[in-house]
Amino acid sequence: MYRLAFLIFLSALFVACGDDSSNFTPSGNDDEIPNSADSQNGSSGSQNEVSGNSSIGEVVPGPVISDDPPVEDSTVVSDSDDLPKCTSENQGEAMMVASENAIYFCYEGEWVTGVVEDIGVSCENGSLIAGMRMPLDTVSSMFGYDTVSGEFVYRRQDVSVVGIAEKGPFRFGTSVKVVELDSMNRMADSDRIHETCVVTADGSYGFDAFDVVSPYVRVEAEGYYKNELTGGLSSELIKLRNVTDLTERDSVNVNILTHIDAVVVMKLAEQGGFNTPIRMLKEQSLKKVLYAFGIKIEGFNDDLFMQGQGGMFGPGTSAVSKISDEVNLFDGDEFSAALLAVSVMLQRHGSGQEMLLFADSIAQKVANTGNWDDWTSRAHLADWLMSLDINGDFEKIRKNVASWKLGDVPDFEKHLRNFWTKELKFPECNASTDGMVSHISESQSSLFGCDYRDTTKTKLRFTCDAELGRWRAATDIEKDTVGLGADTSKYDGAIRPGVINKDKNYIYETSTGKWRVATSNDIMDFSDVADVYRNLGAGESVVFVLRHAERTNETGSKGHLTDNGKAQAKSVGAKFSGVGRIYFAYSGYTRTLETCEGIADGAGQGSINPDVLDGLDGEWYVKSGDPSIIELSSWAYRGVPAGNFYDLEDRTKELVSDYILANRSKLQKVNFYISHDRMVLPLAVYASQKKVDLRYFDEQGNRNWVNFLAGAAIIFDNAGNVRYVPVRGLESGVMKL
Known part of the structure; x- marks a missing residue:
């Protein structure tokens, strides 16, 4: 059954990833x-x-x-002059004056400070209220009463608990409670509860001295806190906890580590039959919590990482001793860094109750298995x-x-x-x-x-x-540029599409041995023939040397255009409707003649009698042999192989001299020479100074080929000056073979 489930999982993964499911992690070339x-x-x-x-x-x-925007704390003002008027409507309210770092109370018609001991305060729903003292014990309890002696039996007397409550620091008005736990009843809550309020700006608190029947307590802090992610106040009240042992301790902090740690401590106590003092469990618990978040502190919990399983580790072997009660954000040690890191992590699910549910789910996992093994949640937190x-x-x-x-x-x-x-x-x-x-x-x-x-x-x-x-x-x-070809496939000026961003192009420079972003100075697009005509200067004429329109599968001299090819030619001609007489020449092949006729029809030229020019037969640049189209495109850009071809520049100038300038008596303002891809591709490369991408030879590049009705515009004036522009008659100058 398990084997079947595993095979189903693998099948689903294969379908999701397609045929190539390899995890390729290459090295960059810089x-x-x-x-x-x-x-x-x-x-x-x-x-x-x-x-x-x-x-x-x-x-x-x-x-x-x-x-x-962050939640602004409306109980903070910059200066005492900014305090609102103290009236019966805001009687008892508290405000923090930032410049003095002092809390002021509206009391009997005026704002006063430094009077907590005199007037008494209470806290409710995260707010501090003056004029009402917080009782030391909120209930009349019989917990710890010895019926034989008729007296209460206290484990410690006059305990003055102090600490800091922080996610970020809890705001003044936070209520802090100490709930004594009954060790004889599986650490259940007793009815002995002690309460105080945070009356400082840094989240610190202190209790008046009280007696404890049980040293095992849960400390709770409930209020608003400074949100480290937004810089403002938390959007909700939250309650954090700490389960600890007051046998030998008066200082007890409450933070997100103690909150998670509390669940783990209680589980460890349960596993020990509630016979192990809580103080003996606290360090082991903190190690497990930090391990769950992948936080290793040398000398403290590094053994857990060597074992790879939090639940296998026992207490009592650390060079560094620490419990969560002792950790706060600003001690300047590794534990402070760990506390702030975990605090940030938990806000993956907000700043309020959803965050606490997230924390509690992690705490339960750590308590039950020794680790947080919810791999999906961990991955989403990592994201x-x-x-x-x-x-x-x-x-x-x-x-x-x-x-x-x-x-x-x-x-x-x-x-x-x-x-x-x-x-x-x-x-x-x-x-x-x-x-x-x-x-x-x-x-x-x-x-x-x-x-x-x-x-x-x-x-x-x-x-x-x-x-x-x-x-x-x-x-x-x-x-x-990761993996853009082995050294043998790279060459100066090689242009490749991005491995990830296919719409970006990169060019290789042998001088630096690196790729760089290709710019408009490296890559030129084909201009539309109509735009080239519109931008002709005074006294200039143009010869569009284009590849024929789309042909049938017959590649011989008698092969025809397809119906689509005829429509293509006509659409190009329509761009020149009304320009006057147009001169046409072709290679002698049927498809090039049909292209001339289609362009003429689209331009409204009527019947034409184009000239056949030998130089347009498609092999103009070939000196000998029958080089492949791969060899042709390679030679146009790289000059290799050289033996089968003429020099690109010399042969192009010969074409212009012998078939254009020498033919000026017949030429018009607009002229079309229709040829074949094997002639047009090198001409377009020359016309663009190798900036159009027709590098079909480059198996790792775009592998573009010259499109139908694309080529080069040869523009000349009466003085014999010549310039070149790569052009297209259709939407693109390139195609894929």
């Missing part, structure tokens, strides 16, 4: 991005994001963080982090956190980049992989490509930049 969840509206977003094109210098489609990175949003986050002025911003970016590159299966970026260009080969990613050239979901590619020490979005030229 881009569409998922739309994220609306991360500030609490939306979980789509699991099937759509990407766009990307390269350095381009804007990757978004929004990645949010186009909406989102990659989007943030290449959009420059990591720098925005750094600036937002720095603006809080609470300390140096830790190096969180390295953990985010490590996560998305590892999850999306990029190798380590170092000197040995410098310049490597790769696609996303992780099949769970919404930007997965079957192979390097697969652009079904995205044109985004990545390169290892050893100077930066990381993977970044590849520029167009980096991703488009």
Whole structure:
């Protein structure tokens, strides 16, 4: 049964990727991005994001963080002079004066500060209210009462718990609760609850001294927080938790690590039959949580990475000792960086309740299996982090956190980049992989490509930049020139379409040994014959030397045009209706004569009697033998093979001298010479100074051939001055054979 399921999976993958399912990750020779969840509206977003094109210098489609303005904190003013009037309507309200970093209360008709102890405060729904003291114990509890002695039995007395509540820092008005847990009842909540409020700007809090029956507690912080992604306030109230042990500790922080860690700690306690002190489980729990996010801290949890399985690791062997209670954003150590990194990661699903659901799902996975093994969610998180990175949003986050002025911003970016590159299966970026260009080969990613050239979901590619020490979005030229021919197939002036961006062209220079973007100075398009006529100067005349219109499969001298070919010729002639008499010449082949007749008909010329010119027979440039069309196109651009051909410039000038300038007595303002592709292709190459792309010989190039009714305009004046323009009579001057 399992074998059958596996075969079905492989079949589905093969169908999705087509015949070529190889994962080609070539080296360079020297881009569409998922739309994220609306991360500030609490939306979980789509699991099937759509990407766009990307390269350095381009804007990757978004929004990645949010186009909406950040939520402004209406309880903050710049200066005390900006405080609103204190009236009975706003009695008890609190405001932060940023210039003083002080909280003011509207109390009895005036704004006052430094009076928390005097007037008392309470907090509700994330707001601070003056004039009401928060009770120490919110219920009358019998928990810990000894019926024999008639007294409460306290494990510790006069405990003064302090800490910091932060996602970003929680705003003043955040409520903080300590709920004592009953160790005799599987750590169930007791009815002993202690409460306080955050009355600072940095999220720090402190309790009045209280006694505890149980040292095992859950600390909860509920309020608004400073959002590191937007720079504003969170859009919703959130509640973070910490399960800890107050036996030997008074300092307890609450943050996103403690929130996830709490679930893991409780699971470890359950697995130990609730007989192991919680303080003995906290370090092991934090190691598992950091491991789940791919965060390795040397001397702390690196053993987990060597084993490759979080659930196999036991406590007590670390050189570095740390528990989540001790971590905060601005300690300036590796744990601060880890905290901020995880905090950013979780906002893949918004800043409110959806974020907490995401965090809780991860916590349950870590608690039950020792790792976060939801590979689809991990891949989608990696997609989102990659989007943030290449959009420059990591720098925005750094600036937002720095603006809080609470300390140096830790190096969180390295953990985010490590996560998305590892999850999306990029190798380590170092000197040995410098310049490597790769696609996303992780099949769970919404930007997965079957192979390097697969652009079904995205044109985004990545390169290892050893100077930066990381993977970044590849520029167009980096991703488009990967694998553009072995050394033997490249030549000076070779033009190739981009490997990823087929609409872009690149040209090879032997002087530098590199490809560069082809410009209008390198590539010339064919001009429409009508435009060339309209732009003739005074005293100028033009001879359009064109390939015949579409022919039948009969290639001999008696072969005819198809019905479509006749219509093509007539459409070209219609562009010259009313220009007066037109001179026609042809090669002597039936299809070239029929082309002249069709053009004349379209131009309203009536019956014509065109001349046959020997030079138009198609072999004008061939000196000897019967060279192939590949050899013909190669010689036109590269001059090789040379033995079968005349010199391109000399032979072209001979054509102009002998068949145009010497024939001026017959020529009109507009003239058509109808020939064959084997003559017209070299002429168009010469006319464009090798800038039209008719490099059929180049198997790795566009392999264009000259189209029907395309060629060159030879323009001359009465003084014998001559200029050339590659021209087309139809929509394109090139075709595919």
